[in-house]
Amino acid sequence: MSDPANKPVVTRFAPSPTGALHIGGARTALFAWAYARGRQGKFTLRIEDTDLKRSSPESTHGIIRDMKWLGLNWDEGPSPHAADPYTEQLGNNGPYFQSQRAEQGIYDHYIKLLLDAGEAYEEDGAVRLKMGSHRGDIAFTDAVYGDIEVKADDLEDFVIRKGEDGGKLPTFHFAVVVDDALMGVTHVIRGQEHLSNTTKHAALYDALAKLTEDDFAWARPTWAHTPSIMNPGGSKMSKRDKAKAARASFIDNNPDKSPGELLSTLKQMKGVLYQRGQFALIDEIDDDMLASFIDKKNDEARIASIIAQAKGLSLPEIEVDDFRNSGYLPGVCLNYTALLGWNPGNDQEKFDLGFLCKHFDFDRVGKANSTFDRDKLKSFNGDAIRAMSAEDFACELADYVKAYRPDWGDHGIFNGDDWQAFCTAVQERAETLPQPLDANGYLIADDDGVEYDFAPKPMRKAMINSDGAGIKLLEELRDAFDGLSEDGFGHAAHEKINELAEAAGINMGKYAQPVRIAVSGGTVTPPLDVTLDLLGKSATLERIDRCLAAAKERLTKT
RNA sequence: GACGUCGUAGAUCAACCGGAAGAUCGCCGGGCUUUCAAUCCGGAGGUUGCGGGUUCGAACCCCGUCGGCGUCACCA
Numbered sequence: 001m002s003d004p005a006n007k008p009v010v011t012r013f014a015p016s017p018t019g020a021l022h023i024g025g026a027r028t029a030l031f032a033w034a035y036a037r038g039r040q041g042k043f044t045l046r047i048e049d050t051d052l053k054r055s056s057p058e059s060t061h062g063i064i065r066d067m068k069w070l071g072l073n074w075d076e077g078p079s080p081h082a083a084d085p086y087t088e089q090l091g092n093n094g095p096y097f098q099s100q101r102a103e104q105g106i107y108d109h110y111i112k113l114l115l116d117a118g119e120a121y122e123e124d125g126a127v128r129l130k131m132g133s134h135r136g137d138i139a140f141t142d143a144v145y146g147d148i149e150v151k152a153d154d155l156e157d158f159v160i161r162k163g164e165d166g167g168k169l170p171t172f173h174f175a176v177v178v179d180d181a182l183m184g185v186t187h188v189i190r191g192q193e194h195l196s197n198t199t200k201h202a203a204l205y206d207a208l209a210k211l212t213e214d215d216f217a218w219a220r221p222t223w224a225h226t227p228s229i230m231n232p233g234g235s236k237m238s239k240r241d242k243a244k245a246a247r248a249s250f251i252d253n254n255p256d257k258s259p260g261e262l263l264s265t266l267k268q269m270k271g272v273l274y275q276r277g278q279f280a281l282i283d284e285i286d287d288d289m290l291a292s293f294i295d296k297k298n299d300e301a302r303i304a305s306i307i308a309q310a311k312g313l314s315l316p317e318i319e320v321d322d323f324r325n326s327g328y329l330p331g332v333c334l335n336y337t338a339l340l341g342w343n344p345g346n347d348q349e350k351f352d353l354g355f356l357c358k359h360f361d362f363d364r365v366g367k368a369n370s371t372f373d374r375d376k377l378k379s380f381n382g383d384a385i386r387a388m389s390a391e392d393f394a395c396e397l398a399d400y401v402k403a404y405r406p407d408w409g410d411h412g413i414f415n416g417d418d419w420q421a422f423c424t425a426v427q428e429r430a431e432t433l434p435q436p437l438d439a440n441g442y443l444i445a446d447d448d449g450v451e452y453d454f455a456p457k458p459m460r461k462a463m464i465n466s467d468g469a470g471i472k473l474l475e476e477l478r479d480a481f482d483g484l485s486e487d488g489f490g491h492a493a494h495e496k497i498n499e500l501a502e503a504a505g506i507n508m509g510k511y512a513q514p515v516r517i518a519v520s521g522g523t524v525t526p527p528l529d530v531t532l533d534l535l536g537k538s539a540t541l542e543r544i545d546r547c548l549a550a551a552k553e554r555l556t557k558t
Numbered sequence: 559g560a561c562g563u564c565g566u567a568g569a570u571c572a573a574c575c576g577g578a579a580g581a582u583c584g585c586c587g588g589g590c591u592u593u594c595a596a597u598c599c600g601g602a603g604g605u606u607g608c609g610g611g612u613u614c615g616a617a618c619c620c621c622g623u624c625g626g627c628g629u630c631a632c633c634a
Contacts, residue, residue: 016634051633126632145563154561154630162632172634196562196629227627232569234626336570339582343571347581366564366571369627373569376583382596429596439595458593497592512592524594 009041010184013067013074014176016048017059019239020301020319021066023372024191024229027337031226031360032189033072034338038357044183045077047097048176050162050169055099060085066320070330071353076183093183098175107170110178111161113211125163129174131155131203138199143224143362145192150199158200173197177204181217192225192369224362227341228369231316237372242315242322243299246307251294259294266290266303269310282306317374327400327433332381340370350383382431394423400433408437411444418534425526442520443534454550458523462513463547468555471548474514476500478544481537489540490533497528518547 013029015021021029036043045067049055060078067073068080076091089096101107111127114120120129132152139149160174161167170178180188202220209218229237251262267290270282285302293303308315317323323333331352339349343366344359351359385393398419401408408414413422422443426436463470480500484492497515501508515532516525519540525531532540 014634018634048634054633124632128632148562150561156630158630159632164632167632169632171632176634191628192563193628194634197634227564230627236627339570341571345572347572349571349582368564368571370571371569373583376570379583386596429594431595435595494592501592507592509592516593522593526593528592 007184007186009036009039009186010044011036011041011187011189012044012046012180012183012185013072014046014048014179014190015063016051016054016172017056017063018051018054019059020321021063022237022239022319023317023323023333023337024237026066026070026072026320026333027229027340028189028191028226029067029072030070030334030338030356031224031342031365032187033074034353034356034360035187035189035362037353038360041186042075043073044091044093044185045074045096046179046183047078048172049097049099050102050172050175052099052165052169057086062321066324069324070320070334098170098179101175101179102169106182107161107175107178108168110208111170111174114160114207117207117211119207119211120160125167126159127161128157129160129200129203129207131157131200135203135207138202140198140202140220140223142195142198143187143222144227144365145195145225145367148195148198150196155199155203160204173200174204177201177208180221181205181208184217185221187222187224189224189226192227195225198223198225224365226365227367229337229340230369230371232371232373234371237318239301239318240299241318242301242304243293245315246304246313247293247296249311249313250307259291262294263287263291266294266307269306273306273309325404327435328377328381329384329396332377332384336377336380340372341366350380378431382429385430385433386428388427390420390424390427393427394420397423397433397436401437405434405437408444413443413534421530422526422534425530440520440525442525443531453521454517454547455522458513458517459547459551459554462510462517462523463551464555468551470510470514471551471555473511474518474544474548474551477511477515478541478548481541481544484537486537488533489537490529490531490535493532493540494527494529514547515544518544 011032013025013032015025015029033043035041045064047060047063049060064078064080064085073080074090076093077089077096078085079088079090082088086097086100095101095104111120114129115122115127118130120127122128132155135155136152137149138152138155139147141147158173159171162169162171176188179185201223205218205220209215212218231237231241235241250266251257254262257265267287270285270290273282282302285300285306289298289300290303292298293300304315307313314326315322317326317328320333324330334353334356335349335351338351338356338360342360342364343349344351344355345364388396398414401414413419422436422440426440430436463474477497477500480496481489481493484496493515497508497511501511512528513523515528516523519525519531519535535543
């Protein structure tokens, strides 16, 4: 018998391209990648597209893009940089798309071996492998879960070649085994939902080992199953959660609306996005799809996303692309998900890929499912952001703006010298990339004739109360600011505030808060000197004037 | 339902194959700040799912029980 331990390590990630890359899939890929990289092994990417109805080239492209973003490179598989990954591929064991392998007759060859040997039989055009008493009890050892044994009576014959699609395509069970063997895969790392299926795969390896010359290739690999990632509620994390969240906000909060009214609202939302030019998102979505989404008959993520954008709602991140979109760093996503089920054996939680490659092994992978905790992820992300140099952070945020935030990308702050100053000021309290953007929207607000909202509560506290004491202070400041030059305005203004506060013998906050409210609408901004510098003198004065007017109006009303 | 598997603070995990249950996130309180969701300091939270047993001693070993999850598809 051959011992898989004698072969050079080969692991693989084998997603089916029926959607975007799920965060759980990314963790599985990470473990497989790290295991190979830590042992000078090879890592293969194989696309399991035998389900013709649900597979799509778009999903394949998305998976490749997400793997690249995460930094999980592969030695064999579709070429990561090719315009057409179906034709350009890396490695000598290809092709790496199962649809292509089926066309080459690879699976048929082994089906025939099994059929001829009486290990399998045809039924309704499909081919099934004999199990049960024909094969006996099946036992195997999982590197994570340990010894597993299933009695022959509990094993039923199962389909290895589908009768559908012209009887040409293998099922998942058959294709994985054949491909893993032919590609020299020594360690099969995958989600625990496959643990029970593994008896089928073991049976296939054993049957084919007997029928081929090369029993070295058909020796059973090491299996390592990883626990699932769950939602806080206990359900499995799935892309449907996005639809659920969107519906909860859109439909459940509008119990009085009829389905017809809901549909027309949804159409309007879609129309708004269409005007904004987000065609890719919504191009193929027709009214029927919208209606069935409302009916809970489909969970189309794009419709969920339409609702989220219209209502300013943030959907739960499920797929790798969601996390990128929400402004998480790839290294943090990897670090955090690795921790969901694995640990180095001590209290260390922060580590990079090099550390993981060096220390990862199956004996430290837990068996229990784990709940995905977004708060902890966010905290990790904030720590990682703070650990970056100011320049790196500015680049990172700039890339993010270019990809996702045209509102900032079109603005002077982004394009001029101020960008670094802005980034440096917001870096210390950013937990995600878009957070400082959202928190400082006033910086890119248009001053020309646009109504600016001043938060009522802070305004009352800082300006209206005590007979409008704050208004007088702000007026005083306004006059003082007017005399300052454009150059170095923020710094000078800040000095002025200090001066006046000291002269008047009061806390400088009494002066600073009204200014903060005037320029930002609220009470939280980066340090005032930076904020006012970014805004410039004329915008600052304009906003102070508008704020004074609004405050006086409110004062007379009370 | 059958089979499989898991069960340590609210969450993620530790606890050197039986020897005083710890860390991080979150939560609460305080300090620093002109503001803060940032930062700093401190605190609360565990009959280790539950019930038996073995043992001088059990989170750990044994039996039972409850609960979660997975598979039982011509989806992967």
